[in-house]
Amino acid sequence: MSDHGADRTATGRTGRRPRTVRPPAEALPFDPSEPLPRLRRELDTGPDGLSAREAARRLAVHGPNEVRRKASAPFWREAAAQLAHPLALLLWAAAALAFVADLAVLGWAVLAVIVVNAGFALLQERQAERAVETLARYLPEHALVVRDGQALTVEARDLVPGDVIVLEEGDKVPADGRVTEGGVEVDLSMLTGESVPAERVAVAGLLGAPLLEEPNLVFSGTTCVEGQARAVVFATGDRTELGRIAALSQRTGREPSPLERQVKKVAWLIAGVATAMGVLFLVVGVAVGLPVTDSLMFAIGLLVANVPEGLLPTITLALAVGVRALARHGALVKRLSAVETLGSTSVVCTDKTGTLTRNRMHLRAHWTPGHGTDAGPWARALVRAAAECTTVTRDTDGELHGDPTESALVEGAAGLGAPVDPDRRDGRRQTLFRFDPRLRMMSVVQAPEGSGAARVVVKGAPEAVLERVLPGPDREAARAAAQRLAEEGTRVLAVAVRELGPDEGTPARRQDAETGLTLSGLIGLYDPPRAEVAAAVRRCHEAGVRVHVVTGDNGATAAAIAREVGIGEPRLEVVAASESLDDSELDRLLVEDDAEIVFARSSPETKLKVADTLRAHGRIVAMTGDGVNDAPALHRAHIGVAMGRSGTDVAREAAAMVLTDDDFATIVTAIESGRRVYDNVRKFIVYIFAHATPEIVPFLVFALSAGAVPLPLTVLQILAIDLGTETLPALALGRERSEPGVMRRPPRPEHQGVISRDMLVRSWGCLGLVSAVLVMTAFLYVLWRAGWQPGDPTGEGTPLHSAYVTATTATFAGIVTCQVGTAFAARTDRAALREIGLLSNPLLLAGIAFELCFTAALVYAPPLRQAFGTAPLPWDVVLLIGTFPLLVWGVDEARRARRRQRDFSAGAGSSPPWSRRKGG
Structure with a gap:
C-alpha cells in the first residue's frame, strides 16, 4: 500500500494540505470547484452539452485530448553525440593511427568497440519518453459524450472543454471533469496510491482542498468501479492532471551520472597525456638523430599505447555485473550508469508502508471506555464491530482479499473469539458508505441479528470519528489513548456505533448515519518493520548515508516506526503538512540541521520539493515511489526507486531501479554494489596508468642518453602489451568483489573525480x-x-x-x-x-x-x-x-x-x- 493514502486510519492530522499548484503554463483559466452554474457559464456549456460544430471549433483551439510528448532529437543526432564522446574521439584517433601504421586488424577492432559502445548508450536513453508513453496508455480510446442533447460515442482524443461525458461502471475517465449528475466510485490509485475507491458525486466543492480530494472531480485515466454519473469536462490533454504529470516528467529529464561526467574528464586527460608524449618523442627523436620516419612510427606507437581501448568496455562490464548482481537481490536496474550513481548516494528518501514495514497489519492493541486496555467481552464486541465495517472478501482457499487494514481487523476478530464471516456480513448489510479520504472514515448499516436492533457502525481516524460521538468524558480520554497508541507505532482506528430505533428507517445519506454515535473504543493495528531494515539502516549510517521518511501516515506512527528501525541519528524530527514548507525551511531541515526527518501527511509533490532541495545543495538522492504522481519526483531524483509489487506502471517506467520485493534493504545492497562498481573502475585506471611508466621510461632513457643506450622496446611490442596481454586482466578487475570497509566510509563528494592525486602517485x-x-x-x-x-x-x-x-x-x-x-x-x-x-x-x-x-x-x-x-x-x-x-x-x-x-x-x-x- 502506498503511504499517500495511509492517513485514512491514522491520527494527529494538523490541517489540510493546500491545493495542488499547477505550473503557470498549465494553469487552468478557472477554478473547477467553484459553483456549478458559474463553471458552466465560464465553459459556455449546459446539461445538453456542446453542439457538434462548437466541439469542432474548440478542438481546433485546444488541440486533441492526448498526452503529448516533446519532439525528440533525430536518431542521427543522438548517434553522432555518442560517436563524438571524448573517449570515442580518442578511440577514433587510435583507429586512424593504427591504419596509418598498417595495423588494419587493430584499426577494425577499435572501430568495433566504438560502434558497440555507442549503440549500447543509445539503448539507455529516452527513459522519460517511455514513461510518457505509459501514461498515454491510461487514456481510453473512446468516450460517451452528450452533444446536441444526444449521447454518442466519439474518440476520446476529440473531447474538448465544455463537453458533457457519461460515466458508468468499468469506464475509464477520458478527461478531467466536474460531476454534475449522479455519483460514481472511482479508483484513484494510479494518482494517489490509495487502494480504496473514492466517492465522486454532484456536490459543492470543499474550500481549500487539494484537487485530488475534491468530492466532485474526476480525472483522466482513472477507472469508475461503481455507479453512474455525468460530468462536464474542464481540462483535456496537457491541462489534465495526467498531462501535468507527463509534462513534469519530461521537464525533469535525466542528467549525466557522476561516472559519465568523470569519464569525460578522464578521456580529455588521457588525450592530453597521450598527445603530449607522442609529440615530445617525435621532437626528441629527431633531435637525437633518429630518422624522421622512425620517430614518427614511435610517436604513433606511444599514442596508440596510451589510449585505453578497454576503458569503455571495462566500465560497461563492471556496470553490467552490478546489474546482474542486483537482479539476484530483487532490484531491477534499467540504466547501467544508475548502478554507479547508487554508489554516490548520500540521502535516501523512503516511503514507510511496505518499504520499511511488511504492509501486513495485525491487531496489536485495543482500548475501550471504562476498561482501558483490559480484555473482556467489551474488547470482543469492539473488534467484531470493526470487522463488520469492512469490505474484504474470502476466496475458496480461505484467503482474505482487500485492504490490509481491513484484513487485519477480520483476522483480529477471529483471534479474539469473535469471528466475522464476510458472506454473512454482506447478507446483513443494508447500506455501505465507503471510505472517504476527505472524511477519513467509512460506515455501514447492519440489519438486526436475532432480536437485536439495526445499527450503524463507523470506523476511521480517531479525530474524525470522535467529532461525531456524543459529548462526554470518554472523548478526551479516547484522544489521549489514541495519541499513546500512535506513539507506540500503531495505526489507530476509532469505532463508534448507533442503535437504530424500531421506527427509524435506514439512513439514505451518510451525514444522517454518521451522527449521534456512541464510542465503542480504539483499535491499534501494527504493521511490523521488516526484520532486515534495522540492519540496513545501520549500514546506511555507517556508510554516511542519511535516511528520511516521506509518508502520508500520521507523524507519531511514522516516527515510532522510524525509531524502531534506527532512523533518527543523531536526532529525529517530525514535520507534518510538509507541502506548506517554503524553500528556506526545507534548506534548514535538509541541509543545515543534522537530523533525519519524517515528512508526515505528505503528497507526491512533497517528494518533488524534497528532491529539488537536496539536489540544489549537491546531495545525491535516491527516492522511492509507487504512484503515477510520483513520476516527476522519481525523474528528478538521481535514482528513482519504484516498487515492483505495489507500484504503478508509470512509476516503474519513470524510475531508474525497480524493487521486486519493495524492500528497503535492497536499496542498501544497491548502494554497496554502486560503490563496488566505482572502486573497480578506479582499479582499472590504476592498472592501466601504471603501465604507462615502464613503457615510456625506455624511450626517455634512449632520448636522454642521446642514443648511447639503444631503444629497449619496439612499437609492435608496446602494441602487443596494450592490446594483447593487458586487456583481459583489466576487464577482470571490473569483476572484483567489494573491498572490506566499503560501507564504512562516507559517500564521496559529487565533485570528486574518478582520478585523484593519490591514484596518480x-x-x-x-x-x-x-x-x-x-x-x-x-x-x-x-x-x-x-x-x-x-x-x-x-x-x-x-x-x-x-x-x-x-x-x-x-x-x-x-x-x-x-x-x-x-x-x-x-x-x-x-x-x-x-x-x-x-x-x-x-x-x-x-x-x-x-x-x-x-x-x-x-x-x-x-x-x-x-x-x-x-x-x-x-x-x-x-x-x-x-x-x-x-x-x-x-x-x-x-x-x-x-x-x-x-x-x-x-x-x-x-x-x-x-x-x-x-x-x-
Whole structure:
C-alpha cells in the first residue's frame, strides 16, 4: 500500500494540505470547484452539452485530448553525440593511427568497440519518453459524450472543454471533469496510491482542498468501479492532471551520472597525456638523430599505447555485473550508469508502508471506555464491530482479499473469539458508505441479528470519528489513548456505533448515519518493520548515508516506526503538512540541521520539493515511489526507486531501479554494489596508468642518453602489451568483489573525480616507477652479459645485435610480469590482499594465465618471434623477471600497510559516520 493514502486510519492530522499548484503554463483559466452554474457559464456549456460544430471549433483551439510528448532529437543526432564522446574521439584517433601504421586488424577492432559502445548508450536513453508513453496508455480510446442533447460515442482524443461525458461502471475517465449528475466510485490509485475507491458525486466543492480530494472531480485515466454519473469536462490533454504529470516528467529529464561526467574528464586527460608524449618523442627523436620516419612510427606507437581501448568496455562490464548482481537481490536496474550513481548516494528518501514495514497489519492493541486496555467481552464486541465495517472478501482457499487494514481487523476478530464471516456480513448489510479520504472514515448499516436492533457502525481516524460521538468524558480520554497508541507505532482506528430505533428507517445519506454515535473504543493495528531494515539502516549510517521518511501516515506512527528501525541519528524530527514548507525551511531541515526527518501527511509533490532541495545543495538522492504522481519526483531524483509489487506502471517506467520485493534493504545492497562498481573502475585506471611508466621510461632513457643506450622496446611490442596481454586482466578487475570497509566510509563528494592525486602517485610514482626500474634492469642485464658498453652499436649485422634482440624481449616480458604484480596490487585500495583472498577472482587468474601464455608464444614460437622481433630468453633471465610480480606487489602492499597504520593512528576508523560527512 502506498503511504499517500495511509492517513485514512491514522491520527494527529494538523490541517489540510493546500491545493495542488499547477505550473503557470498549465494553469487552468478557472477554478473547477467553484459553483456549478458559474463553471458552466465560464465553459459556455449546459446539461445538453456542446453542439457538434462548437466541439469542432474548440478542438481546433485546444488541440486533441492526448498526452503529448516533446519532439525528440533525430536518431542521427543522438548517434553522432555518442560517436563524438571524448573517449570515442580518442578511440577514433587510435583507429586512424593504427591504419596509418598498417595495423588494419587493430584499426577494425577499435572501430568495433566504438560502434558497440555507442549503440549500447543509445539503448539507455529516452527513459522519460517511455514513461510518457505509459501514461498515454491510461487514456481510453473512446468516450460517451452528450452533444446536441444526444449521447454518442466519439474518440476520446476529440473531447474538448465544455463537453458533457457519461460515466458508468468499468469506464475509464477520458478527461478531467466536474460531476454534475449522479455519483460514481472511482479508483484513484494510479494518482494517489490509495487502494480504496473514492466517492465522486454532484456536490459543492470543499474550500481549500487539494484537487485530488475534491468530492466532485474526476480525472483522466482513472477507472469508475461503481455507479453512474455525468460530468462536464474542464481540462483535456496537457491541462489534465495526467498531462501535468507527463509534462513534469519530461521537464525533469535525466542528467549525466557522476561516472559519465568523470569519464569525460578522464578521456580529455588521457588525450592530453597521450598527445603530449607522442609529440615530445617525435621532437626528441629527431633531435637525437633518429630518422624522421622512425620517430614518427614511435610517436604513433606511444599514442596508440596510451589510449585505453578497454576503458569503455571495462566500465560497461563492471556496470553490467552490478546489474546482474542486483537482479539476484530483487532490484531491477534499467540504466547501467544508475548502478554507479547508487554508489554516490548520500540521502535516501523512503516511503514507510511496505518499504520499511511488511504492509501486513495485525491487531496489536485495543482500548475501550471504562476498561482501558483490559480484555473482556467489551474488547470482543469492539473488534467484531470493526470487522463488520469492512469490505474484504474470502476466496475458496480461505484467503482474505482487500485492504490490509481491513484484513487485519477480520483476522483480529477471529483471534479474539469473535469471528466475522464476510458472506454473512454482506447478507446483513443494508447500506455501505465507503471510505472517504476527505472524511477519513467509512460506515455501514447492519440489519438486526436475532432480536437485536439495526445499527450503524463507523470506523476511521480517531479525530474524525470522535467529532461525531456524543459529548462526554470518554472523548478526551479516547484522544489521549489514541495519541499513546500512535506513539507506540500503531495505526489507530476509532469505532463508534448507533442503535437504530424500531421506527427509524435506514439512513439514505451518510451525514444522517454518521451522527449521534456512541464510542465503542480504539483499535491499534501494527504493521511490523521488516526484520532486515534495522540492519540496513545501520549500514546506511555507517556508510554516511542519511535516511528520511516521506509518508502520508500520521507523524507519531511514522516516527515510532522510524525509531524502531534506527532512523533518527543523531536526532529525529517530525514535520507534518510538509507541502506548506517554503524553500528556506526545507534548506534548514535538509541541509543545515543534522537530523533525519519524517515528512508526515505528505503528497507526491512533497517528494518533488524534497528532491529539488537536496539536489540544489549537491546531495545525491535516491527516492522511492509507487504512484503515477510520483513520476516527476522519481525523474528528478538521481535514482528513482519504484516498487515492483505495489507500484504503478508509470512509476516503474519513470524510475531508474525497480524493487521486486519493495524492500528497503535492497536499496542498501544497491548502494554497496554502486560503490563496488566505482572502486573497480578506479582499479582499472590504476592498472592501466601504471603501465604507462615502464613503457615510456625506455624511450626517455634512449632520448636522454642521446642514443648511447639503444631503444629497449619496439612499437609492435608496446602494441602487443596494450592490446594483447593487458586487456583481459583489466576487464577482470571490473569483476572484483567489494573491498572490506566499503560501507564504512562516507559517500564521496559529487565533485570528486574518478582520478585523484593519490591514484596518480600510486600508478606512476609507485607501481609504474618500480616496474620501470625492474624492466630496465632486465634490459641492461642482458646487454651487460654480452659485453655491451654504452655507445656500442647494436644494429643489424653487429656482433651485439642478437643480444640486443634478447634484451628487448626481456624488457617486453618484464613489463608483462610487472603487469601481473600490478593486477594483484590494484585489487585493493587500502586493504591487504589476504583480506579479499588471493584466488577470489577466477576471471583475473584466467586473464593472467592468458597473458603469460601469449607472452610465451611471442617469445618462443618462431613465426611470432619473427613478426614481433623477439628471441628466446635464457633461464637466468626468466628467473630474474619471474621475481618481478612479487616485487611490484610487495612494494605496493608495504605502501598500503603504511597507509592503514597512518589512518589508524589518525583515528580515521573510529570517528562516527555523521562526523565524517556534511549534513543532508
